[in-house]
Amino acid sequence: MKWRPGRSDAISSTECTPDGRLPDASQGEKHVRDIFYRMGFTDAEIVALIGAHGNFLCRSNLYYPYRPRTLP
């Protein structure tokens, strides 16, 4: 996997982005594309990111604690 160095660190918490700015799926694909195109994502990369997160949430004990853990 490719990895490149050169990222810089924040100096303090004032540089952290504020809460409450996550994408809102109920606003439709234009909203999602507005957010992720701005960061340089392609459509395929957006789908991969959303799919991976959805996959995790389906398996997560935190979000779905009563889901059967073993195959029937």
Next chain:
Amino acid sequence: MRFNPESAHPANAGLNIARDKLELVKQKFGDQLTYSDLWSLAGVVAVQETV
């Protein structure tokens, strides 16, 4: 992620365990890479080692 309120946000619960472990690496090599580089590299290595 090192700073509050992000580090204490419930969605980030448990990440402090990884940050604390990586802090040992940062103390050893800290002048050669930033926290941002270290954490992103750790993520890449984790994926490579588990796939």
